[in-house]
Amino acid sequence: NTGTTSPTSAGSGGSPGARKGQWSKEEDNLLRKCINQYNPVKWSHVPKLAGLNRCRKSCRLRWVNYLDPSINRGSFSEDEEDLIIRLHKLLGNRWSLIAGRLPGRTANDIKNYWNSHLSKRKVNVEQRTLKPIRPQPVTLPRNWSWLRMKKQGEAEPKMETKVPDEEEHDQWLMINDSKHGHENYYTMNDQMDSNQQADFGFECIYGVGEEETTVDAILQWDGLLSDIK
DNA sequence: AACGCAATCAACCGCCTCAAA
DNA sequence: ATTTGAGGCGGTTGATTGCGT
Numbered sequence A: 001n002t003g004t005t006s007p008t009s010a011g012s013g014g015s016p017g018a019r020k021g022q023w024s025k026e027e028d029n030l031l032r033k034c035i036n037q038y039n040p041v042k043w044s045h046v047p048k049l050a051g052l053n054r055c056r057k058s059c060r061l062r063w064v065n066y067l068d069p070s071i072n073r074g075s076f077s078e079d080e081e082d083l084i085i086r087l088h089k090l091l092g093n094r095w096s097l098i099a100g101r102l103p104g105r106t107a108n109d110i111k112n113y114w115n116s117h118l119s120k121r122k123v124n125v126e127q128r129t130l131k132p133i134r135p136q137p138v139t140l141p142r143n144w145s146w147l148r149m150k151k152q153g154e155a156e157p158k159m160e161t162k163v164p165d166e167e168e169h170d171q172w173l174m175i176n177d178s179k180h181g182h183e184n185y186y187t188m189n190d191q192m193d194s195n196q197q198a199d200f201g202f203e204c205i206y207g208v209g210e211e212e213t214t215v216d217a218i219l220q221w222d223g224l225l226s227d228i229k
Numbered sequence B: 001a002a003c004g005c006a007a008t009c010a011a012c013c014g015c016c017t018c019a020a021a
Numbered sequence C: 001a002t003t004t005g006a007g008g009c010g011g012t013t014g015a016t017t018g019c020g021t
Helices: A025-038 A046-050 A056-067 A078-091 A095-100 A107-118 A122-128 A218-222
Strands: A138-141 A146-150 A159-162 A172-177 A182-187 A195-198 A203-208 A211-215
Touching: A025 A046, A025 A056, A046 A056, A078 A095, A078 A107, A095 A107
Parallel strands: none
Antiparallel strands: A138 A195, A146 A159, A146 A203, A172 A182, A203 A211
């Protein structure tokens, strides 16, 4: 970046009159100085504290995507590339989650790298990947009345549910992971007569009343990452 | 050297979630 | 219960750079 462009003034929306476009060296220095002096700081205060005619979002973005000294601005290694491909297979376009697994890399950089380098290769990656990315379905008897799921080696179940209402959930099953505050959906194969199938990512234990049966589904999940190659 | 096209990536936009008022 | 402001996210844009002809 030569910084030779002349940023235009921001239009409507938040900060009328604020500069837009490429950041100059002087602006970068002002922002750096401000963050170093006041960190942690509210981004809404930064433009005034730094003496910048920029909106808070522009300041934040410039810092988190470019000026933050913890950012690795070198080219992506083969290992990083491989990890991005695997994580994208698992997580989709959730760039911030992917970035969380690559120290020093920003979500924006990973997104850009994916869009310019890896997305085209995606086809080839998919062609190489004939194995399913989800564990194979586990067969459950029709009369199961509850289900517990836990990570292998952990005593505490990660999820617990009673059998869903058949009328409402004959196509799929929703399990509320209250510990992590999100819901997970599992497909059910309702074409089976005496049994039902579901894809699980955890060791699962189903039961009918007092009786319980452990289903070995975790092994397939553990092998997942090495399958994506 | 000049041109056109493709690739790259910094920055913006709109939307969402969450917390405080 | 509703509004407002802040932070954060993913999609997209557009200026710049690189490359082939």
